[in-house]
Amino acid sequence: MNEKNFKNGLVQDWLPYIAVIVVSMMLALILMNYDAFERLFFFTRTHESWELDELLIAGFSALVALLAMMIIRVRREIERRQHEEIRLHNLLRHDPLTGLPNRLYLEEELQRRTGADRNLKKRFAVVILHLDDMEQIVDLNGHRAGDEVLQTMAIRWRRAMGSSDLVARLPGNEFALVVADDDDRGRLSQVTDHILDLVRNPIRFDSFTAKLTVRLGVAIYPAHATGRDKLLQQASIAAHQSRADSGSAVTLYDPQLDAVQRRQARLKADISVALNDGQFIPLFQPLVCLGNGRLAGFEVLARWKHPELGLLTPREFISLAEETGQIGDIFWDLLRQTSEATLGWPDAVPIAMNISPVQLFNEQFAPTLLTMLHAEAFDPNRLIIEITENALLGDMIAARDTMMALKGHGIRFSLDDFGTGYSSLQFLNQLPFDTIKIDKSFVTSFQQHNGNFQIVSSIIQLCRSLGLKTTAEGVETLEEATELQNLGCTYGQGYLFSKPIYPAQAGRIVEQSIRQSAQTPSQSSAPTVSSMLPIMRTK
Numbered sequence: 371m372n373e374k375n376f377k378n379g380l381v382q383d384w385l386p387y388i389a390v391i392v393v394s395m396m397l398a399l400i401l402m403n404y405d406a407f408e409r410l411f412f413f414t415r416t417h418e419s420w421e422l423d424e425l426l427i428a429g430f431s432a433l434v435a436l437l438a439m440m441i442i443r444v445r446r447e448i449e450r451r452q453h454e455e456i457r458l459h460n461l462l463r464h465d466p467l468t469g470l471p472n473r474l475y476l477e478e479e480l481q482r483r484t485g486a487d488r489n490l491k492k493r494f495a496v497v498i499l500h501l502d503d504m505e506q507i508v509d510l511n512g513h514r515a516g517d518e519v520l521q522t523m524a525i526r527w528r529r530a531m532g533s534s535d536l537v538a539r540l541p542g543n544e545f546a547l548v549v550a551d552d553d554d555r556g557r558l559s560q561v562t563d564h565i566l567d568l569v570r571n572p573i574r575f576d577s578f579t580a581k582l583t584v585r586l587g588v589a590i591y592p593a594h595a596t597g598r599d600k601l602l603q604q605a606s607i608a609a610h611q612s613r614a615d616s617g618s619a620v621t622l623y624d625p626q627l628d629a630v631q632r633r634q635a636r637l638k639a640d641i642s643v644a645l646n647d648g649q650f651i652p653l654f655q656p657l658v659c660l661g662n663g664r665l666a667g668f669e670v671l672a673r674w675k676h677p678e679l680g681l682l683t684p685r686e687f688i689s690l691a692e693e694t695g696q697i698g699d700i701f702w703d704l705l706r707q708t709s710e711a712t713l714g715w716p717d718a719v720p721i722a723m724n725i726s727p728v729q730l731f732n733e734q735f736a737p738t739l740l741t742m743l744h745a746e747a748f749d750p751n752r753l754i755i756e757i758t759e760n761a762l763l764g765d766m767i768a769a770r771d772t773m774m775a776l777k778g779h780g781i782r783f784s785l786d787d788f789g790t791g792y793s794s795l796q797f798l799n800q801l802p803f804d805t806i807k808i809d810k811s812f813v814t815s816f817q818q819h820n821g822n823f824q825i826v827s828s829i830i831q832l833c834r835s836l837g838l839k840t841t842a843e844g845v846e847t848l849e850e851a852t853e854l855q856n857l858g859c860t861y862g863q864g865y866l867f868s869k870p871i872y873p874a875q876a877g878r879i880v881e882q883s884i885r886q887s888a889q890t891p892s893q894s895s896a897p898t899v900s901s902m903l904p905i906m907r908t909k
Contacts, residue, residue: 465539467517468524476538476546480598483548484591495558495590496601497547498609499565502583504543506727510768511578519573519580526568530561546605551590562586562620585609589623607631633679638690640676645699649675652704652711653870656879657722657841658862660855665883667720667754669863670708671870672700688726697726702742709746711873715880722754722784730757731768736775751780756807758786762797770801777802784841788829798836806833810844810864817853830857 463475471479483494501523508516520539527537527545536548547565551558566584573580587609595601608623611630621627644650654668674682691697701723708721729735743750755776762769773783784805785797797803808829816822826842833840842854845864854862868879 468521468539470524470528470545471536471538473538473540473546476536476540476548477598477602479536479548480601484596484598484601493551493591493593495547495549495551495588496605497549497562497565498540498587498602498605499545499547500585500587500609501543501545501569502585503581506731507578507580510731515575515578515580518575519582522573523569523582527565530564530568535561544609546602558588558590562588566619584619586620587611587623588620594623610634634690637676637679637682637687638694641687641691641694641696641700644674644676645696645703648703649677650700650703651675652708652873654873654876655863655870656868656876658851658867660842660851660859660862664887665719665879666861667722668876669722669756670704670724672704672724673870692726692728695728697728698732701725701729705739705742705748706746707873709743709748711877712752713747715877716884717749717752719880720752720754720782722756724756724758724786727762730762730772733768733772736772739776739781740779749780750776754782754784754805756784756786759788759797762801766800773802798832798838803838805839805841805860807841807843807863808859813842813844813850813854813864814846817850826854826859827857830854830859834858 463472463478464470465472480496483492501520504516504519507519520543524537524539524545527547531537531547532550534550536546538546538548540546547561549558549561565586569582569584573582587605587607589595589601589604589608591601594604604623604627607627607630608621611621611627651673652670653673655671656668657666658664659666672684672688674687676682688697691700705723708723712719712721725735740750743753757769777783782804783802784807785801785803786807787809788806798806806829808826812822812825812829814822816826830840839860840858841861841863842850842859843863845851845854845862845866847866851862851866871879
C-alpha cells in the first residue's frame with residue numbers, strides 16, 4: 371500500500387466526521403453573524419433559574435471530549451494502518467512456507483547493493499541453488515513431505531549464513547544466497563562447501579528419509595555484472611549448467627555459458643521434432659568376457675543424429691528430455707529400433723539398456739515394457755536394464771517392486787557407475803542386481819594409481835563373494851584388460867575392444883563371433899582377451 375492510497379482511504383473513512391466539523395464551523399459563523407452569543411448571554415441572565423449556563427458548559431465539555439476522542443481514534447487508526455502496511459509489506463516480501471525473504475525482497479536488496487550509491491569495491495556473490503530430487507520426493511511421499519524438506523533446508527541454510535548475508539526462496543525448488551565476500555576472498559568457497567555438506571546430510575522424518583543433491587550457480591559483483599537483473603540471470607545460467615554437468619556441484623559463471631544455455635534451449639525445443647523424424651538412434655558397444663575373450667553382449671547407447679549439430683551424446687540431451695518429460699518416449703523408440711536391429715541374433719547375445727529414475731519409479735513401467743517386448747518379439751531373457759546408483763536415492767521399495775516384477779520374466783539388472791553414488795552396499799543387499807559395473811573413473815590407469823587399484827580389486831572380490839558378476843567400464847589398454855582378468859573381473863567394455871558402432875556393424879561382429887565359436891573346439895584352451903580384438907575392431 372503506497373502513501374497516496376493510504377491517505378485516500380483515511381479520508382473516505384473519516385469523511386462523515388469531517389462533514390460534521392465543517393457544518394459545525396459554518397453554523398458557528400452564522401450564529402456569530404447574528405450576535406448569537408450576546409443574545410444567548412442576555413437570555414441566560416433573564417432566565418437564570420433555568421440554569422442554562424451549566425447546561426452549556428456541560429455541552430461544551432462533551433464537545434471537547436468528543437473532539438479528543440475523535441483525535442485519539444484518528445491517531446489509533448493511523449497507527450493501525452501503518453502496522454497493517456508493514457505487515458502487508460513483509461507478507462509480500464517473504465515466503466509463507468519457509469519464512470525466508472522471497473524474490474521481491476531479493477531484488478530490492480540487490481537493487482540497494484547495486485544502485486546509484488553502490489560501492490564497486492564491496493564485493494559479493496549471488497548464488498542460485500537448485501534442489502534436485504524434490505519432484506521425486508513429492509511423487510513418492512506427498513506435498514506435505516516436500517514442504518517439510520524445504521522448511522528443514524531453509525532452517526539449515528539460514529543458520530549457516532552470516533549477518534551480512536541473505537538467503538531467499540525463489541519459486542519452485544530454487545533458493546538464492548547473497549554472500550558478502552569483500553573482506554575474505556576465500557569465504558565464498560567456504561560458504562558453498564558448507565551448503566553442500568548441509569544438503570548431503572540426509573533429512574530423516576518418521577515415514578521417510580530424504581537424500582538430496584544440489585547444484586549451485588555463482589555470479590560475482592562487480593566482476594561478472596554490476597546490475598541486479600544481470601547478476602540473477604548469470605547465476606541462473608551457471609546453476610542450469612551445473613545441473614547439466616554431473617561432474618560439478620558448483621559452477622562459476624562464464625560468458626561462454628550464455629551460448630551453452632542457448633544451445634540447450636534449442637535442443638529442448640527440438641526434442642519433439644527429433645522423435646517424430648526418428649533422429650534418436652541406438653549405437654552398440656560390445657561387452658567382452660574377460661575369461662575367454664568372447665563376445666558377451668552389447669550395451670545400447672543413445673545418440674541424437676541432429677540434422678544441423680551432428681551426432682550428440684546422451685550427456686547433451688538426456689537431462690533435457692527428463693525436464694520435458696520425454697525421456698520415456700526416447701527409451702521406447704530406442705527399444706523398438708534395437709528390437710528390429712537385433713532380430714535374428716542368437717538368444718545368447720544379451721542387450722543392455724539404461725533407464726532413467728522417472729521410469730524406475732513409475733508403476734506402469736514394468737507392464738508397459740513387458741507388453742512392448744511381447745509385441746516386438748524380443749525375448750525378455752536377453753534384456754539387461756542398467757540403473758545408476760543416483761537413480762536409487764528415492765523410494766527403495768518402489769524400485770524393488772519394479773525390479774522384482776521384471777525379474778520374474780527373466781529380465782536382468784546391472785548397477786551402473788558403481789562407487790560414484792551413495793549407499794552402494796545397501797543397494798547390493800536389498801535389490802536384485804545381477805551385474806555390477808565398475809565406473810571408468812576407477813578403471814582408467816588403475817594400474818598406476820594404487821588407490822584405484824585397491825578400489826577395483828575390492829569391488830571385484832566383494833561381488834564375487836555375493837555371487838554377482840562385474841563389468842569394468844573404460845578399458846583402453848590390453849594391460850588393463852589382462853590385469854582385470856587376473857583379478858577375476860567378469861566382463862570388459864571400452865575402446866580397447868570397440869567404440870560405439872552402428873547396428874549393422876554390430877551384426878557383423880555377432881556373425882564373426884558365431885563363426886569363431888564354431889571353429890574353436892570346446893576341449894581346447896580358452897582364448898585370451900587379445901584374441902577377440904581383431905573381431906571387435908572389424909569395420
